[in-house]
């Protein structure tokens with residue numbers, strides 16, 4: 001099958017493929033960009049794979065930089081742009097589940113594609129637009145399925161990070177993990193212990209920012225991989241409540257951290273240690289702290305506004321009196337229940353009124369009257385005195401005497 005339309009990013013790189021082919025080698029577009037082209041999504045990096053060995057690539061192009069020569073990658077600088085060109089390779093089992101024990105350069109495209117993580121990442125596109133699909137990735141794209149290439153256990157043993165990659169693709173694409181691939185993740189999640197936090201961080205952040213975050217986080221929980229994420233072990237319920245937040249796409253990494261931190265019920269002082277565990281930069285930590293602060297303020301404002309609205313006509317004094325008992329972010333329901341249990345809910349319900357007090361003390365209205373009424377109201381709310389005329393006048397008399 002051929003690509004219907006070759007995207008501009010590929011058009012631009014075609015002279016590179018042609019040059020390699022003219023020198024008698026094969027060259028293809030591979031990796032994430034092919035997946036994204038087939039999904040009609042924007043392309044990030046154009047990766048090129050070739051049967052030419054690094055030394056041969058360096059002969060073909062005049063300007064090159066060895067960016068990862070031990071893994072077969074040479075950066076080629078051409079007028080049309082810069083491209084990473086990687087020799088077809090196989091990867092034997094990664095000894096420490098981190099880095100390939102050794103990379104072997106090969107001449108066969110199939111060998112290169114079969115060591116890739118998922119079928120939707122294992123396509124190659126030829127210079128004429130032909131899609132090389134050796135593992136039925138097109139069908140999986142169509143069925144919206146993430147399936148490991150070949151034996152999933154082998155793929156995850158080669159690089160355990162692939163389990164986190166799988167979960168982030170669930171979150172980015174909304175695909176389902178194929179049954180055996182998912183079982184292999186559930187069986188091998190402990191391999192993540194060996195993976196550096198920096199690499200887990202990259203995948204986790206992509207997962208938090210995915211368009212299908214809910215599904216991504218739920219699958220992360222189901223797979224139990226979260227137990228190997230920094231500071232998240234045992235936080236199943238918190239993660240599920242994070243997953244249940246309204247499905248609004250998060251655009252900024254800092255916002256994603258703040259929403260997560262909020263669901264974990266962390267305090268401002270916990271943010272730095274939490275993000276340090278995740279090996280976030282100091283700059284990111286600062287940004288998260290300020291976004292978190294902003295969220296707390298908005299929450300307080302929204303809470304008070306909500307409370308005032310629910311209490312309707314009631315005097316602000318009740319809110320003022322009640323709030324300190326709860327902290328400003330207590331559940332609104334709890335405050336309202338307690339509010340309805342109060343002996344009185346407004347000055348109108350107080351057993352004495354302004355006229356009673358003026359008659360009793362034989363005084364004209366003034367500032368004292370308002371202060372006295374407020375003071376009696378507070379005393380009744382705090383149940384320091386019953387809401388009875390006689391007792392209230394007695395208390396007022398004591399207070400006036402002071």
Ligand SMILES: Nc1ccn([C@@H]2O[C@H](COP(=O)(O)OP(=O)(O)OP(=O)(O)O)[C@@H](O)[C@H]2O)c(=O)n1
Pocket residue numbers: 030031032033044045047115116117118121122159161162165
């Ligand atoms: N642990 C990994 C990482 C990468 N790959 C292969 O290398 C390609 C390029 O990897 P990378 O650029 O890290 O990720 P992408 O799949 O391109 O995804 P994205 O661009 O969204 O990061 C992948 O498509 C996949 O074929 C792999 O098999 N195993």
